[in-house]
Amino acid sequence: MVVKVTSICCIGAGYVGGPTMAMIALKCPHIKVTVVDISQPRIDAWNSDELPIYEPGLDEIVKQCRGKNLFFTTDVEGAIAESEMIFVSVNTPTKKTGLGKGKAADLTYWESAARTIAAVSKTNKIIVEKSTVPVRTAEAIEKVLQRNCNTSGVRFDILSNPEFLAEGTAMDDLTAPDRVLIGGKIEGQEGTDAVASLVEVYANWVPQERIITANLWSAELSKLAANAFLAQRISSINSMSALCEATGADVSQVAYALGKDSRIGPKFLNASVGFGGSCFQKDILNLAYICECHGLTEVADYWYSVVGMNDYQKNRFVKRVVSAMFNTIRNKKICMLGFAFKKDTGDTREAPAIDVGNGLIEDGARLAIYDPKVSDAQIAMDMGAGMSNITTYKSHIEALRDAHAVCVMTEWDEFKSYDWGEIYGVMQKPAFVFDGRLILDHDKLREIGFIVYALGKPIEPFLRSAEGN
Numbered sequence: 037m038v039v040k041v042t043s044i045c046c047i048g049a050g051y052v053g054g055p056t057m058a059m060i061a062l063k064c065p066h067i068k069v070t071v072v073d074i075s076q077p078r079i080d081a082w083n084s085d086e087l088p089i090y091e092p093g094l095d096e097i098v099k100q101c102r103g104k105n106l107f108f109t110t111d112v113e114g115a116i117a118e119s120e121m122i123f124v125s126v127n128t129p130t131k132k133t134g135l136g137k138g139k140a141a142d143l144t145y146w147e148s149a150a151r152t153i154a155a156v157s158k159t160n161k162i163i164v165e166k167s168t169v170p171v172r173t174a175e176a177i178e179k180v181l182q183r184n185c186n187t188s189g190v191r192f193d194i195l196s197n198p199e200f201l202a203e204g205t206a207m208d209d210l211t212a213p214d215r216v217l218i219g220g221k222i223e224g225q226e227g228t229d230a231v232a233s234l235v236e237v238y239a240n241w242v243p244q245e246r247i248i249t250a251n252l253w254s255a256e257l258s259k260l261a262a263n264a265f266l267a268q269r270i271s272s273i274n275s276m277s278a279l280c281e282a283t284g285a286d287v288s289q290v291a292y293a294l295g296k297d298s299r300i301g302p303k304f305l306n307a308s309v310g311f312g313g314s315c316f317q318k319d320i321l322n323l324a325y326i327c328e329c330h331g332l333t334e335v336a337d338y339w340y341s342v343v344g345m346n347d348y349q350k351n352r353f354v355k356r357v358v359s360a361m362f363n364t365i366r367n368k369k370i371c372m373l374g375f376a377f378k379k380d381t382g383d384t385r386e387a388p389a390i391d392v393g394n395g396l397i398e399d400g401a402r403l404a405i406y407d408p409k410v411s412d413a414q415i416a417m418d419m420g421a422g423m424s425n426i427t428t429y430k431s432h433i434e435a436l437r438d439a440h441a442v443c444v445m446t447e448w449d450e451f452k453s454y455d456w457g458e459i460y461g462v463m464q465k466p467a468f469v470f471d472g473r474l475i476l477d478h479d480k481l482r483e484i485g486f487i488v489y490a491l492g493k494p495i496e497p498f499l500r501s502a503e504g505n
Contacts, residue, residue, distance in 0.1 A: 039162065039233040042067055045119035047149045049073035049082055049108060051089055051206075051314065051383065052166055052199050053125030058097045059210040061106035063241040070107045070115040082108035090382045090409050093207035116156045121233065123197075124149050125166040130318050139325035141170050141318070150177050153192075154184035160191040162230050166199060168259050168319055170326055174252050193230035195220045196252050198259030203313065204380030216247045219255020260323045264339060267316040269304040271345035277307040277492030278352060287492025288474060307492040309445065309472030310350045310388035312377030317343055317386050350388050353443075354395035356489055357470050360499045361441060366400030369464075371439040373432065374446025374473075375407040375415055382409040388472070389445040390418050396443075397425045404428075406435035408448060433462065441468035447475045460484045466498075 044060065046053045049071045061069040073079050081088035083102070087095060098106065109115060116122060126145035131137050146167060153161065163181070165174060174194040181192045196219035201209045216238050221227025231249050238247055250258070273291055280287040287307045295302030311317075320339050327336035358365055377387035384390070393403055403426045405415055412428045419426055429435035432451075436442060436459050444451060452475055460467055469481055471490045478490045487498050 038229045038236065039120055039160075041121050041162075041233055041237055043119045044069045044121045044123065044237075045115040046071045046123040046125055046166070047073075047112065047116075047152075048123075048125035048127070048145075048167070049075070049078050049088070050125065050127065051091075051203065052201065053123065054082060054087075054089060054098075055091055055094055055201070055206045055210060056125070056166065056199065057123070058094060058101060058106060059207070060237065061101040061104075062097050064237060065105055067237070068105050068107070069101075070109060070119065072109055072112045072115045074110060074112065076110055079108050079110050090380075091206050092204065092380055097207065112152060113156045116153055116161075117158065119161070120159075121162045121164060121237075122153060123164045123166045124153075128167045128169055128318075130321055136325055139321045139328075141168075141322045143169065143173065143176075146173070146177065147180055150180040151184050154181045155186070157185055157190050157192075158187050161193075162233055163192055163194045164234060165194065165196045165256070168198060168263075168315065168322075169196075169256060170260075170322055172253060173256060191226070193220065193227065194252070195230055195234055196255035197234060198255060200259070200262060203383055204378055211241075213242060213246060216242050217250060217255050217258055218247065219250045219252045219258075222249060222251055260319045260326075263315045263319040264323050264342070266304050267311055267320055267346070268342050270306075270308070270311045270316075271342045271349075273305045273307050274310070274349045275345055277349070280492045281495055284494045286494060307474060308349075308388075308447075309353045309392060309491060310346045312386040312388050313383065314385040317346065347391075350391045351395065353388075353470070353472055353491065354392055354399075357396065357441065357443065357468075358399050360470075360487070360489055361468060364400075365396060365440075368401055368440040369404055369438055370396055370401045371404040371406070371435045371442040373406055373435075373442055373444050373451050374448055375405055375410045375418075376446050379446055379448045382407075382411070382414070384410055384414055384418050387418070387445075392443065392445065392472075393419060393426070394422055397422045401425070402427070404435040404439060406430075406432045407446065408450060433459070437462045438464055439467075440464045441470060443470045444473050444475065447473040451475060452477075456481060456486075457484055460486060 044067055046057045053071055057069045057071045078088050126149055128141045131140045131142045178194055198217055218231050218234050220231035235247055276290055277287040291305040294300050295305055320343050324336040324339040372389055375389045376382055376384055406429045415428055416423050466487050469486045469488045478488045481488050489499055
């Protein structure tokens with residue numbers, strides 16, 4: 037029987053759970069949506085005027101729905117008990133110890149959530165995997181649920197509903213998604229009905245033709261595959277950026293030509309210092325590990341190479357900075373504009389700035405960091421012991437004052453609008469710009485007097501001579 041959902045609970049109030057539930061509450065005013073988390077400070081932030089995450093458009097939606105049909109609480113058990121449908125959107129980081137260390141997904145939080153659901157449930161529940169999980173996770177979770185439920189006759193239907201959100205555009209992605217993918221045990225009637233219950237929720241605003249149904253394992257694998265394919269494109273164009281520099285080609289022109297091929301298209305062909313975020317590296321490593329576990333060594337090695345190219349790009353950027361500045365950056369002040377892994381988010385998970393920053397510090401640099409949305413506390417957490425060589429700033433001009441060089445690490449729009457003539461005036465000379473995001477007007481910078489390295493662009497004579505080429 038298809039369940040008419042009137043109450044939804046989401047376990048996990050992070051980058052996925054919070055925005056997704058806010059959108060469901062907005063588009064489904066007849067459904068009570070409760071977001072739960074064990075972190076009281078995080079829940080307090082969701083109930084305040086300063087949300088715990090920055091996402092354009094999110095504040096307005098939360099304020100419109102909060103207290104009406106959208107609620108944030110630490111009463112996990114109470115919310116589970118009253119809900120017909122439970123989204124699980126907990127963290128699934130890469131394992132740090134044990135079998136699969138550094139590759140496999142750590143499902144500790146997922147299993148804990150499943151045990152809590154089982155212990156509390158007195159009525160049938162539809163469980164929705166929202167976290168990115170390895171293929172066939174639903175099988176393991178189903179066993180946990182069945183063996184930990186003390187109420188006889190309770191049925192758990194597990195669905196996979198992977199998120200395809202891009203940070204910085206998440207609310208637009210939720211409002212008009214390319215597709216909504218729902219996987220379930222569609223081989224049987226009960227599984228088909230459970231899928232239909234979730235389809236009915238999304239159908240309140242998503243056109244039917246954009247709601248795709250699949251079997252459980254296909255849906256689980258599709259998320260890993262999507263992120264792997266996107267990261268592959270980034271690593272591919274980044275590999276071309278190195279060749280462009282060596283040959284005098286321009287990576288932007290190469291990318292433009294590639295993008296005009298209808299078989300390829302222009303998306304995710306922007307060369308940069310490297311990809312970051314919570315998904316790409318984690319999901320590729322997870323996918324490669326799954327391949328290894330199934331004896332597909334060559335397939336695993338292929339996907340590992342995508343991550344390897346990303347690491348190469350970050351290392352190459354550091355080497356370029358050092359060699360361009362006469363092979364020594366010891367005690368030189370280098371300003372990093374941007375620390376988030378991409379614009380319009382405060383998220384720093386796997387941000388290229390972390391590895392690049394550590395690389396510059398290892399060579400003796402003093403870092404000055406300015407990011408419009410990343411907190412000093414977050415930078416300190418990411419950089420650890422390296423903070424003894426780092427100063428954070430609340431304004432870009434102070435971060436750049438007396439700097440020998442500036443590295444553009446995030447493509448924030450505001451960086452393009454700066455008065456670069458004023459910036460040149462406050463920097464040490466020669467003043468270097470290393471544009472790792474290709475967002476600045478390089479010809480104008482050179483007219484001002486800057487020595488410019490633009491990733492994937494022809495290397496100017498000053499830099500070649502400094503490197504001894």
